[in-house]
Amino acid sequence: STIKEKLFTSIIESTNAGNDKVTVVGVGQVGLACAFSILSKKISSDVVLIDVMKDKLKGEMLDLQHGSCFLENAKVNASTDFEASAGSKICIVTAGARQREGETRLDLVQRNTEIFKGIIPKLVQHSPNTILLIVSNPVDILTYVAWKLSGLPKNRVIGSGTHLDSARFRFLIAQKFNIAPTSVHSWIIGEHGDTSVPVWSGVNIAGVRLRDIDPTVGTECDQEKWNEIHKQVISSAYEVIKLKGYTSWAIGLACANLTSAILRNSHQIHAVSTLVCGFHGIEHEVFLSLPCSLCIDGIATVVEQSLTCEERQMLHTSANTMANSIKNLKI
Numbered sequence: 001s002t003i004k005e006k007l008f009t010s011i012i013e014s015t016n017a018g019n020d021k022v023t024v025v026g027v028g029q030v031g032l033a034c035a036f037s038i039l040s041k042k043i044s045s046d047v048v049l050i051d052v053m054k055d056k057l058k059g060e061m062l063d064l065q066h067g068s069c070f071l072e073n074a075k076v077n078a079s080t081d082f083e084a085s086a087g088s089k090i091c092i093v094t095a096g097a098r099q100r101e102g103e104t105r106l107d108l109v110q111r112n113t114e115i116f117k118g119i120i121p122k123l124v125q126h127s128p129n130t131i132l133l134i135v136s137n138p139v140d141i142l143t144y145v146a147w148k149l150s151g152l153p154k155n156r157v158i159g160s161g162t163h164l165d166s167a168r169f170r171f172l173i174a175q176k177f178n179i180a181p182t183s184v185h186s187w188i189i190g191e192h193g194d195t196s197v198p199v200w201s202g203v204n205i206a207g208v209r210l211r212d213i214d215p216t217v218g219t220e221c222d223q224e225k226w227n228e229i230h231k232q233v234i235s236s237a238y239e240v241i242k243l244k245g246y247t248s249w250a251i252g253l254a255c256a257n258l259t260s261a262i263l264r265n266s267h268q269i270h271a272v273s274t275l276v277c278g279f280h281g282i283e284h285e286v287f288l289s290l291p292c293s294l295c296i297d298g299i300a301t302v303v304e305q306s307l308t309c310e311e312r313q314m315l316h317t318s319a320n321t322m323a324n325s326i327k328n329l330k331i
């Protein structure tokens, strides 16, 4: 008999699967930052990486496995075969093409839709009860595409949406006041990116609304130009991309935070992309971010904030843009 047989007496046929399995599809900069944040924060003990680039995938898997002594013995697996994702509680999708020169945004949407056609049905086939967390851009449209392709109920298909934009917003306001970002209560909703909606009417510190101190805060008439902060939020992704080529750490941490909220059935409220038809008077079947409570089944509730007319109008503009983009998509 072998050393193993001499050393161990089998009592049961044990399984290696964790009950907090998370699959990350796409091991580019964003996928890796998601996986690393989830592992290093001990959010999941069972992480699977999926990509089409075999060697890169194996290299990343081995590198992470070699760190497992420092990751609470988490299991890290990787494969080009979606079977490895079977039984995932959450599947994070970061795969996607980047814009080519001369390519319109809509062309990119169609290209990424084609990529999603090869990913989403396979994820659902192997994990019929999973929650899809979509990160690939343009995230709001691709979350809609994933919802359509998956056949999953709307609570199980979530886009990372403006969770990241809100975090940037909180950080920048915090810097102005020299306080901790988590002590800033401020939300960005709507479309992730250029047309996002900063909810200045609700921004508060310890329950004190900035608009009660100065009703012009965040408007064009604001002497202190707080609205520059929202412009900075929008330009920050472009700035980081210009400086280092891509963004990764903040989106990775944001996704780890959402994953934790879901797996812990926490009912924490975060701004994520969801089906917004019926909220704030929106009639289009589109995905945009609103504050949602997250549980083990995905989205439990949506919070309908008291928006000003202007904020509501901005949200409607985003919804119309989304509806127009979706109209021309071949899903």
Ligand code: 6V0
Residues within 6 Å of the ligand: 025, 026, 027, 028, 029, 030, 031, 050, 051, 052, 053, 094, 095, 096, 097, 098, 115, 118, 119, 134, 135, 136, 137, 138, 139, 160, 161, 164, 192, 246, 247, 248, 251
């Ligand atoms: P990247 O570094 O080019 O990685 C993309 C990865 O996807 C590569 O490893 C590809 O091999 C892989 N891939 C492509 N096709 C497939 C497929 N069919 N199956 C499996 N894997 C595939 O890009 P990066 O990681 O920087 O960005 C990924 C996506 O995230 C892009 O669409 C970004 O625009 C988007 N981001 C979204 C953010 C958000 O807030 N929602 C933030 C940052 C980036």
